[in-house]
Amino acid sequence: MNVLLRLLKYLRPSWKWVVFSGLLLVLGTVVDLVAPWLLKEVFDKGIGDRNTKMIIVFTLALAGIQVAKSIAMFFQGRSQELVGQNVVFKLREEMYAHLQRLSFSYYDKAQTGQLMSRMTGDIESVKNFIGFGAMAMFTGVLTFAGTIAFMLFMQWQVTLLSMATVPLLMYALYRFNKKVGPAWGQVREQMGKLTTTLQENISGIRVVKAFAREKVEQRKFEDRNADNFTTNMERAKLEAKAFPLMNFYGGIVFVTMAWFGALYVANDQMSFGTFMAFQWYTFGIIWPLNMLGWQINILQQAMKAAPRVFEVLDTPVDIAQEEAKSVDVKRIEGNVRFNDVAFHFADQDPENEEGVLEGITLDVKQGEVIAVLGATGSGKSSLIALMSRFYDVSRGTLTIDGVDVKDYELEGLRRKIGIVPQETFLFSATIRENIAYGVPEATQEQIEWAAGKAQIHSFIEGMPFGYDTIIGERGVGLSGGQRQRVALARAILMDPPILVLDEATASVDTATESAIHEELLEIMKGRTTFIIAQRLSSVKRADRIIVLDRGRIVQQGTHRDLFAQEGFFRNLFQMQEAAASR
Numbered sequence: 022m023n024v025l026l027r028l029l030k031y032l033r034p035s036w037k038w039v040v041f042s043g044l045l046l047v048l049g050t051v052v053d054l055v056a057p058w059l060l061k062e063v064f065d066k067g068i069g070d071r072n073t074k075m076i077i078v079f080t081l082a083l084a085g086i087q088v089a090k091s092i093a094m095f096f097q098g099r100s101q102e103l104v105g106q107n108v109v110f111k112l113r114e115e116m117y118a119h120l121q122r123l124s125f126s127y128y129d130k131a132q133t134g135q136l137m138s139r140m141t142g143d144i145e146s147v148k149n150f151i152g153f154g155a156m157a158m159f160t161g162v163l164t165f166a167g168t169i170a171f172m173l174f175m176q177w178q179v180t181l182l183s184m185a186t187v188p189l190l191m192y193a194l195y196r197f198n199k200k201v202g203p204a205w206g207q208v209r210e211q212m213g214k215l216t217t218t219l220q221e222n223i224s225g226i227r228v229v230k231a232f233a234r235e236k237v238e239q240r241k242f243e244d245r246n247a248d249n250f251t252t253n254m255e256r257a258k259l260e261a262k263a264f265p266l267m268n269f270y271g272g273i274v275f276v277t278m279a280w281f282g283a284l285y286v287a288n289d290q291m292s293f294g295t296f297m298a299f300q301w302y303t304f305g306i307i308w309p310l311n312m313l314g315w316q317i318n319i320l321q322q323a324m325k326a327a328p329r330v331f332e333v334l335d336t337p338v339d340i341a342q343e344e345a346k347s348v349d350v351k352r353i354e355g356n357v358r359f360n361d362v363a364f365h366f367a368d369q370d371p372e373n374e375e376g377v378l379e380g381i382t383l384d385v386k387q388g389e390v391i392a393v394l395g396a397t398g399s400g401k402s403s404l405i406a407l408m409s410r411f412y413d414v415s416r417g418t419l420t421i422d423g424v425d426v427k428d429y430e431l432e433g434l435r436r437k438i439g440i441v442p443q444e445t446f447l448f449s450a451t452i453r454e455n456i457a458y459g460v461p462e463a464t465q466e467q468i469e470w471a472a473g474k475a476q477i478h479s480f481i482e483g484m485p486f487g488y489d490t491i492i493g494e495r496g497v498g499l500s501g502g503q504r505q506r507v508a509l510a511r512a513i514l515m516d517p518p519i520l521v522l523d524e525a526t527a528s529v530d531t532a533t534e535s536a537i538h539e540e541l542l543e544i545m546k547g548r549t550t551f552i553i554a555q556r557l558s559s560v561k562r563a564d565r566i567i568v569l570d571r572g573r574i575v576q577q578g579t580h581r582d583l584f585a586q587e588g589f590f591r592n593l594f595q596m597q598e599a600a601a602s603r
């Protein structure tokens with residue numbers, strides 16, 4: 022019920038159209054109720070009394086109201102669709118906006134396929150109910166009640182006798198409603214899983230092919246497809262059982278009406294015209310009840326789909342900005358201070374589990390270049406993710422220029438930190454648009470400058486359409502190193518006081534890396550820069566190197582300081598030297 026009430030709220034902006042559509046439906050129903058009565062008059066006053074004039078008048082009236090009904094239905098159909106589309110529009114808009122606000126911890130767990138299925142199939146199911154099912158139910162109830170009222174008024178005994186099986190029909194509907202709801206819930210869930218499998222397979226198709234796992238993936242998909250098939254067949258079985266039974270009960274209404282009606286006509290207790298009108302009215306009883314089966318289907322589908330959409334809408338945004346505190350970011354210069362910081366991911370227990378980061382105390386002055394080294398999984402990416410508030414610290418404080426990062430205006434804070442992430446994602450757009458992603462108003466000159474600094478300008482110029490070349494969703498058509506350089510140009514163009522390079526040159530050959538570092542020397546001037554890298558060549562120009570081990574800073578100092586100590590840094594240095602001399 023709550024779901025229904027919540028859905029109804031989405032009708033509020035279109036309430037005028039809802040009323041308009043409802044009025045037209047009432048008009049259409051009244052026509053349906055009056056038409057059999059006119060037919061009765063054709064028989065009783067026209068044919069019965071041999072009155073040609075009456076025949077013409079009533080048949081013309083019949084034709085007239087049918088035309089009126091057709092016109093009404095035309096406008097009703099359009100307004101109904103408009104109402105449905107408005108709801109879909111609003112729901113999609115809200116869901117998308119919320120997805121944009123949700124933080125990293127949500128996406129760490131979310132399945133893209135499920136989200137896509139909610140955004141499309143589930144919202145579509147809601148539309149089917151709002152834009153069609155609900156109105157059809159309203160018409161059904163109106164027609165059913167109106168028909169019975171008209172029939173009772175015209176001949177109550179035959180009406181009551183013909184309706185003897187209606188309670189059975191209603192009971193069948195009640196049972197169907199109870200069973201089909203959960204069945205639809207399963208169908209929607211299965212659809213989400215099927216979409217997830219599809220999405221994962223397509224995104225990972227290169228891995229699938231590289232490991233020659235097409236057949237296994239095919240079977241995995243077939244299993245999901247078969248589950249989907251079975252779930253749908255389970256649901257269809259419920260329909261197959263219920264609908265013929267409902268048709269049967271409906272048919273009995275018709276038979277009893279014909280039987281008792283004929284007897285009453287034969288005994289002069291009912292006019293022949295009324296009998297003919299009852300033939301027509303009987304559809305007004307059977308049709309809404311039979312249609313109710315389908316409408317329940319649509320309703321239940323929507324009742325199971327809507328909570329899947331609401332679940333996303335109701336997910337709290339754990340990294341939000343406290344308006345009252347929001348400090349302007351204009352002043353950010355890049356003095357970063359971690360003060361006894363610990364960090365746990367959402368699925369960790371901060372009380373009893375070691376954090377991914379523990380006891381991090383680090384004071385970085387504006388313009389300093391800090392290299393962050395450490396074994397894989399030691400917490401390097403997590404450390405820098407905290408600065409942009411992709412996640413919030415669990416303990417301790419993290420300040421930039423003396424202000425807690427939580428107190429900054431969030432969007433502004435993120436604009437001040439240029440990140441070249443470990444995994445490069447480029448949009449299916451032109452190279453120009455990709456580089457200017459954070460600064461859409463950038464001039465061509467600025468874009469070329471940034472591309473030059475990232476050592477990618479001459480490559481872009483050599484492409485068939487230069488900066489207008491469209492690159493794929495994942496930058497397909499560019500090599501890993503080229504993608505990284507586009508991402509580097511994207512970060513440089515933002516002109517951020519804090520620059521983060523997370524393995525930003527890992528896919529680049531040593532010569533290009535060295536050229537990038539030459540250019541970066543100038544770029545890094547005056548900016549606080551964090552370089553996460555495995556190659557020592559990438560960190561040799563760092564003012565300070567910190568080494569992380571299982572979330573703790575275990576070594577800290579200049580290149581020379583660390584070389585003088587036993588530990589991770591010297592081991593790494595020796596290993597790389599040995600590898601180079603082999």
Ligand SMILES: Nc1ncnc2c1ncn2[C@@H]1O[C@H](COP(=O)(O)OP(=O)(O)OP(=O)(O)O)[C@@H](O)[C@H]1O
Pocket residue numbers: 129366367368377395396397398399400401402403404443
């Ligand atoms: N979303 C997550 N939820 C839970 N644990 C995570 C999540 N992301 C990373 N971790 C864990 O946190 C630890 C630190 O990960 P992080 O990515 O910061 O390491 P890293 O030093 O950057 O590693 P790499 O050099 O491989 O990129 C790892 O043990 C990892 O398994």
